C-alpha cells in the first residue's frame with residue numbers, strides 16, 4: 001500500500017492500519033538542505049495506535065542519505081535507521097504534560113501530514129557532525145579531546161515550536 005499524503009487521525013485510530021511506502025528525500029525541503037548529493041528514497045512504515053497512555057504514531061524509517069563528512073569533506077552514504085514513537089497531542093498544554101515520558105507531536109485539524117512527520121524525524125536522527133567510516137575509524141584509533149558542549153538530541157517539542 002502506498003503512503004497517503006496525510007493520515008486522518010480519528011479514522012486511523014478507529015481502524016488501525018500500517019502504511020508502508022517510500023518518500024523521496026529530495027522532496028523534503030528542510031532535509032534537502034542537509035544532503036550533499038541526491039539520495040535514495042526513504043523506506044517508511046507508519047501506523048496509529050491507541051493504548052492507556054494515549055494515542056501514538058509509531059513506525060520506522062530506513063534509508064541511506066548522502067552527507068558530507070565534517071572532517072574530510074568527503075560525501076558518504078549515512079545509514080538511516082530510526083524508530084518513530086510519538087505521542088499525539090492536541091495543543092501545547094498537552095504536549096507539556098507528556099513531555100516527561102514521551103515525545104509529543106501536535107496534530108492539527110485531525111490530520112498528520114506524512115511528509116512533515118517523516119522530515120521532522122529524519123532531521124532529529126541526523127548526526128550533528130557527520131563522519132564517514134574512515135574518519136569514524138580514525139577517531140576510534142586516536143580519540144580526540146571531548147568537545148566542550150555535548151551534542152544532544154534536540155528536544156522535538158522545541159523543534160515543533162520553531163516550525
Ligand SMILES: [Zn+2]
Pocket residue numbers: 069070071072073074131132133134135136
Ligand atoms: Zn571523513
